[in-house]
Amino acid sequence: EDQVTQSPEALRLQEGESSSLNCSYTVSGLRGLFWYRQDPGKGPEFLFTLYSAGEEKEKERLKATLTKKESFLHITAPKPEDSATYLCAVQAPMYSGGGADGLTFGKGTHLIIQP
Amino acid sequence: AAGVIQSPRHLIKEKRETATLKCYPIPRHDTVYWYQQGPGQDPQFLISFYEKMQSDKGSIPDRFSAQQFSDYHSELNMSSLELGDSALYFCASGHTGELFFGEGSRLTVL
Numbered sequence: 001e002d003q004v005t006q007s008p009e010a011l012r013l014q015e016g017e018s019s020s021l022n023c024s025y026t027v028s029g030l031r032g033l034f035w036y037r038q039d040p041g042k043g044p045e046f047l048f049t050l051y052s053a054g055e056e057k058e059k060e061r062l063k064a065t066l067t068k069k070e071s072f073l074h075i076t077a078p079k080p081e082d083s084a085t086y087l088c089a090v091q092a093p094m095y096s097g098g099g100a101d102g103l104t105f106g107k108g109t110h111l112i113i114q115p
Numbered sequence: 116a117a118g119v120i121q122s123p124r125h126l127i128k129e130k131r132e133t134a135t136l137k138c139y140p141i142p143r144h145d146t147v148y149w150y151q152q153g154p155g156q157d158p159q160f161l162i163s164f165y166e167k168m169q170s171d172k173g174s175i176p177d178r179f180s181a182q183q184f185s186d187y188h189s190e191l192n193m194s195s196l197e198l199g200d201s202a203l204y205f206c207a208s209g210h211t212g213e214l215f216f217g218e219g220s221r222l223t224v225l
Contacts (some may be wrong), residue, residue: 017223033215036216041117042218042219043217043218044158044205046213046215087157102148102161102162102173103148103158103160105158105159107156
């Protein structure tokens with residue numbers, strides 16, 4: 001069964017204090033690893049998709065990296081508006097059974113950036 | 116740019132009633148997914164459609180059903196509602212793997 005574990009569960013940083021969020025996964029034949037940002041009561045907002053180990057993607061203060069076992073979301077010099085829950089999700093190969101077509105989400109990291 | 120549209124945004128029902136949620140995917144997206152997110156929980160995959168055909172099922176109760184219509188909009192039908200069905204229901208649409216979520220429909224069962 002696909003598993004996604006995110007750490008830490010919660011993280012409180014000062015504005016400008018860089019850090020990294022971790023997403024470790026076990027899935028046979030990863031089709032894609034996704035990062036989303038979710039604000040309370042709202043739908044997940046797509047950030048990145050990573051497809052193969054060694055791949056990196058950047059967007060403003062965020063950078064996502066992928067290895068064969070885990071992904072990191074690096075946040076550089078965060079601002080209070082970066083406060084949100086960051087969700088990691090994996091997508092297994094199609095037709096591998098067990099709800100593989102949909103994404104399997106981790107529990108998320110609740111990030112708070114204090115001014 | 117057009118996003119995924121869900122309706123209604125809020126819905127209050129009594130136990131054992133029926134509810135229908137609607138989803139209008141982003142134009143030219145060929146896949147629609149439904150997710151359920153309980154309070155403080157991560158989104159749980161319910162069901163998906165590819166080109167109007169059901170493509171996969173996750174943890175969707177037998178009391179729930181869904182379909183995708185010729186105009187690509189999708190509906191999630193929930194019957195014999197239980198208190199535990201209270202949650203945010205998200206629809207997502209995608210093409211080439213990336214999924215974009217709607218703002219969700221909040222169902223409260225009293």
